[in-house]
Amino acid sequence: MAQSGAQSRAGSGRKTRIVMKFGGTSVANIERINAVAARVKREVDAGHEVAVVVSAMAGHTNQLVAWCSELSPMHDAREYDTVVAAGEQITAGLTAIALQAIGVNARSWLGWQIPLETNDAHGKARIMGIDTGAFEQRFAQGQVAVVAGFQGIGPDHRITTLGRGGSDTSAVALAAALKADRCDIFTDVDGVYTTDPRIVAKARKLDKVTYEEMLEMASLGAKVLQIRSVEMAMKHGVRVQVLSSFEDKPGTLVVNEDEIMEQELVSGIAYSRDEAKITLMRVPDRPGVAASIFGPLSDANINVDMIVQNVSEDGKNTDMTFTVSKGDFERAKQVLEGKKNSLNFHSLISDSNVVKVSVIGVGMRSHAGIAQRMFKALAEKGINIQVISTSEIKISVLVAEEYTELAVRALHTAYGLDAE
Amino acid sequence: MAQSGAQSRAGSGRKTRIVMKFGGTSVANIERINAVAARVKREVDAGHEVAVVVSAMAGHTNQLVAWCSELSPMHDAREYDTVVAAGEQITAGLTAIALQAIGVNARSWLGWQIPLETNDAHGKARIMGIDTGAFEQRFAQGQVAVVAGFQGIGPDHRITTLGRGGSDTSAVALAAALKADRCDIFTDVDGVYTTDPRIVAKARKLDKVTYEEMLEMASLGAKVLQIRSVEMAMKHGVRVQVLSSFEDKPGTLVVNEDEIMEQELVSGIAYSRDEAKITLMRVPDRPGVAASIFGPLSDANINVDMIVQNVSEDGKNTDMTFTVSKGDFERAKQVLEGKKNSLNFHSLISDSNVVKVSVIGVGMRSHAGIAQRMFKALAEKGINIQVISTSEIKISVLVAEEYTELAVRALHTAYGLDAE
Numbered sequence: 066m067a068q069s070g071a072q073s074r075a076g077s078g079r080k081t082r083i084v085m086k087f088g089g090t091s092v093a094n095i096e097r098i099n100a101v102a103a104r105v106k107r108e109v110d111a112g113h114e115v116a117v118v119v120s121a122m123a124g125h126t127n128q129l130v131a132w133c134s135e136l137s138p139m140h141d142a143r144e145y146d147t148v149v150a151a152g153e154q155i156t157a158g159l160t161a162i163a164l165q166a167i168g169v170n171a172r173s174w175l176g177w178q179i180p181l182e183t184n185d186a187h188g189k190a191r192i193m194g195i196d197t198g199a200f201e202q203r204f205a206q207g208q209v210a211v212v213a214g215f216q217g218i219g220p221d222h223r224i225t226t227l228g229r230g231g232s233d234t235s236a237v238a239l240a241a242a243l244k245a246d247r248c249d250i251f252t253d254v255d256g257v258y259t260t261d262p263r264i265v266a267k268a269r270k271l272d273k274v275t276y277e278e279m280l281e282m283a284s285l286g287a288k289v290l291q292i293r294s295v296e297m298a299m300k301h302g303v304r305v306q307v308l309s310s311f312e313d314k315p316g317t318l319v320v321n322e323d324e325i326m327e328q329e330l331v332s333g334i335a336y337s338r339d340e341a342k343i344t345l346m347r348v349p350d351r352p353g354v355a356a357s358i359f360g361p362l363s364d365a366n367i368n369v370d371m372i373v374q375n376v377s378e379d380g381k382n383t384d385m386t387f388t389v390s391k392g393d394f395e396r397a398k399q400v401l402e403g404k405k406n407s408l409n410f411h412s413l414i415s416d417s418n419v420v421k422v423s424v425i426g427v428g429m430r431s432h433a434g435i436a437q438r439m440f441k442a443l444a445e446k447g448i449n450i451q452v453i454s455t456s457e458i459k460i461s462v463l464v465a466e467e468y469t470e471l472a473v474r475a476l477h478t479a480y481g482l483d484a485e
Numbered sequence: 486m487a488q489s490g491a492q493s494r495a496g497s498g499r500k501t502r503i504v505m506k507f508g509g510t511s512v513a514n515i516e517r518i519n520a521v522a523a524r525v526k527r528e529v530d531a532g533h534e535v536a537v538v539v540s541a542m543a544g545h546t547n548q549l550v551a552w553c554s555e556l557s558p559m560h561d562a563r564e565y566d567t568v569v570a571a572g573e574q575i576t577a578g579l580t581a582i583a584l585q586a587i588g589v590n591a592r593s594w595l596g597w598q599i600p601l602e603t604n605d606a607h608g609k610a611r612i613m614g615i616d617t618g619a620f621e622q623r624f625a626q627g628q629v630a631v632v633a634g635f636q637g638i639g640p641d642h643r644i645t646t647l648g649r650g651g652s653d654t655s656a657v658a659l660a661a662a663l664k665a666d667r668c669d670i671f672t673d674v675d676g677v678y679t680t681d682p683r684i685v686a687k688a689r690k691l692d693k694v695t696y697e698e699m700l701e702m703a704s705l706g707a708k709v710l711q712i713r714s715v716e717m718a719m720k721h722g723v724r725v726q727v728l729s730s731f732e733d734k735p736g737t738l739v740v741n742e743d744e745i746m747e748q749e750l751v752s753g754i755a756y757s758r759d760e761a762k763i764t765l766m767r768v769p770d771r772p773g774v775a776a777s778i779f780g781p782l783s784d785a786n787i788n789v790d791m792i793v794q795n796v797s798e799d800g801k802n803t804d805m806t807f808t809v810s811k812g813d814f815e816r817a818k819q820v821l822e823g824k825k826n827s828l829n830f831h832s833l834i835s836d837s838n839v840v841k842v843s844v845i846g847v848g849m850r851s852h853a854g855i856a857q858r859m860f861k862a863l864a865e866k867g868i869n870i871q872v873i874s875t876s877e878i879k880i881s882v883l884v885a886e887e888y889t890e891l892a893v894r895a896l897h898t899a900y901g902l903d904a905e
Contacts (some may be wrong), residue, residue, distance in 0.1 A: 095555045132579055135515045137586035144585070147593050148578035151571035158568035159552055165564070166557035173567050177597065178642060222598060 082114040082204070084248040086214065086236035089123035091251050091310035092156045101310065102163035104251070105209060109169055114204040116243060117171075118214045118236040119160050121152025126229075142187035146216075146226045150176070153213035153232070161211045171209040174199075176216035176224065181235070183217035183225045190217060190225035192234070195242040212239060233294035241301035248298070248305045249316075250290065255309035256317035257282065257289055259482040260334040264470050267483040271332060273318045273325050278332045281425045281459045295319065322427055330435060331426035331480040334473050340370070340421045341394035342451065342463060343387060345401065347411035350376070350383040357408060358385060358401070365400050367393040371421070371454040371463060382411075386452055388463060391417055419451065420469045423461040424476060436460050442479035448472055502534040502624070504668045506634065506656035509543035511671050511730035512576045521730065522583035524671070525629060529589055534624040536663060537591075538634045538656040539580050541572025546649075562607035566636075566646045570596070573633035573652070581631045591629040594619075596636035596644060601655070603637035603645045610637055610645035612654070615662040632659060653714035661721035668718070668725045669736075670710065675729035676737035677702065677709055679902040680754040684890050687903040691752060693738045693745050698752045701845045701879050715739065742847055750855060751846035751900040754893050760790070760841045761814035762871065762883060763807060765821065767831035770796070770803040777828060778805060778821070785820050787813040791841070791874040791883060802831075806872055808883060811837055839871065840889045843881040844896055856880050862899035868892055 164171035183190035214232025240248035276299035308316025452463035584591035603610035634652025660668035696719035728736025872883040
């Protein structure tokens with residue numbers, strides 16, 4: 066099974082190769098860095114080839130970012146990158162020292178030393194290529210590569226960073242380049258759950274979840290993995306495991322659909338409170354009306370999520386309802402009120418006391434009745450659905466915010482996700 | 486005068502070029518980094534070409550060193566360098582941001598970007614060369630180079646550091662490579678004094694001091710400049726100015742002797758409490774006795790400072806007195822007691838309640854009676870001299886520690902150094 070990843074290296078008898086990524090809470094102090102080293106040593110002792118990717122100490126990146134912003138709100142992204150990349154540089158060196166202290170052959174690698182080449186989009190750079198030649202050679206000598214996450218080198222010969230949470234992306238990209246058998250993401254949760262355990266006591270940890278489902282969950286607010294890293298894992302077929310750095314037990318594998326034998330219809334229930342609803346009443350129902358509404362919002366860099374258009378009784382007017390994030394709510398209303406004459410709507414009504422609840426599962430692609438079960442479960446609890454939107458593997462509804470917990474629990478039970 | 490430095494650039498009409506180095510207390514927080522930027526801007530506005538060298542924020546390097554030591558007392562010097570160099574990386578980026586925020590064209594440079602090439606002696610690397618091509622080009626465009634001090638890149642393509650206080654050395658080396666007209670070292674004192682102002686209220690700040698005198702002062706405990714940086718400045722004829730980053734007034738220029746028109750006989754009085762005295766009584770007086778005593782101490786990596794050998798009355802035995810640093814005192818005694826049979830001395834007596842007081846001045850090379858004035862001044866205060874050692878530009882005496890202040894004040898007055 067270790068060799069079943071789509072991109073794993075050809076040939077039998079080769080050692081299992083693992084990328085292990087540790088987040089900021091996992092390297093937050095010297096004691097935890099020693100624990101990381103001990104965890105890595107176990108994989109080395111098992112005969113595996115190991116690359117370790119580390120984040121900065123928890124809180125350190127925030128401190129560095131705050132200093133940049135304090136000096137200048139509009140600071141040079143190239144200097145920002147130089148400053149914040151220091152956090153991962155420190156933990157990479159410290160982790161190498163910790164490994165050496167327990168007899169593990171290890172050395173640190175900074176983005177520019179590998180090199181991990183990116184484009185020149187400082188602050189949110191994209192990885193263009195990773196030269197793994199030096200790693201291959203040193204793996205053969207039994208050396209562990211400790212890689213500073215989040216950073217690379219741009220075409221301008223300066224340090225770049227990959228955007229917040231970029232160490233996940235570093236790890237998955239490295240796993241793809243090394244054709245690793247697995248990319249273990251160690252974090253402060255022990256895996257991906259069927260829903261938020263803080264709301265549903267019976268939430269279950271998933272043994273496996275598909276890339277597509279993980280992507281939907283990440284988009285819908287589950288902050289386990291950075292979206293970009295999941296996209297990259299899907300594209301390159303990297304088997305990702307999310308697991309706890311504090312507990313010693315298996316986590317959740319993020320894999321291709323064909324690796325999951327018995328796929329549940331629904332894998333999880335997600336919710337997002339970061340929603341606000343706007344309705345334009347009695348907009349003239351003519352071709353191009355949607356473009357005339359959403360064009361100005363797009364120009365103002367406001368992202369629109371769910372959209373519903375009702376046909377009016379007289380066939381001349383329509384009501385247009387959509388959601389934006391709470392942060393864009395006031396600005397969206399101002400933009401639209403400013404266009405009231407040209408858009409020619411009757412009135413604008415809005416509501417920010419809403420929550421988006423979503424049911425996610427690749428199984429729903431081939432099964433009917435999934436949506437119906439959702440609507441029925443909510444109706445039985447007396448919860449009114451305000452807006453519905455669907456994708457191939459997701460159904461989202463907008464309901465009043467006060468029903469958040471009730472709706473999530475009802476759906477978790479309705480789809481048979483409750484732990485026994 | 487700006488062009489009078491031995492190595493300053495040929496030709497008239499060229500812009501004055503300055504290297505400005507700011508120590509850890511000068512960049513200790515965002516407010517002070519802004520003050521540094523304002524100070525740099527004044528030189529830029531005056532039409533000068535400027536390179537800035539920064540240390541890490543005060544205390545930060547100590548924190549990083551402590552983490553390395555906590556993980557492993559015998560840590561890999563290459564990883565240590567990777568970790569501790571992050572401190573200067575952070576301040577270099579922040580200082581560039583601060584300069585840009587007030588309209589100064591600036592960019593940060595890390596050791597590996599310049600490159601500032603060193604040998605592979607990680608943790609205490611020596612500078613092999615600095616490629617200043619990129620700087621020359623950017624000076625012409627009016628850009629300030631903000632250089633991370635203390636760091637370089639070794640032949641192994643890894644970060645090296647120059648040893649504690651290495652940012653002074655970075656600054657002087659950069660000034661030499663750039664043929665800068667001046668290297669300003671901004672620190673938390675406002676210059677070099679005739680003696681420690683905490684002991685002598687009438688201590689005067691020197692306008693100028695020679696490299697040789699500065700070297701003696703640095704060796705004798707005045708912690709204004711790192712010894713290596715003074716040696717390098719002397720070798721390359723770099724005009725160094727030591728001045729305060731908190732007060733706006735001229736500091737002390739460290740220059741060649743020929744730049745000082747009226748050289749005082751004595752420039753300063755230094756003292757060091759880090760001395761301990763050992764006497765071996767009645768050692769056989771035969772050829773090679775000194776080698777047999779100091780060989781074992783050298784093998785134990787113990788540095789011996791002042792040495793006095795008295796001829797005994799019978800001509801067969803001699804008493805050998807010398808000093809070591811207090812940190813080596815106990816170990817030195819153990820080494821010698823262990824060799825008692827082969828060295829064949831009668832007894833070992835020791836005293837760590839001693840202080841070394843020194844009179845420094847290049848003027849004494851050409852004047853007689855300097856030493857005599859010292860001995861007379863001390864005798865008048867009833868201070869007994871235990872050991873004397875002299876160099877071309879320095880006379881040091883060892884006296885009982887309790888006389889430290891009295892001796893320093895008496896000598897400061899005796900050589901006419903008191904401020905009026």
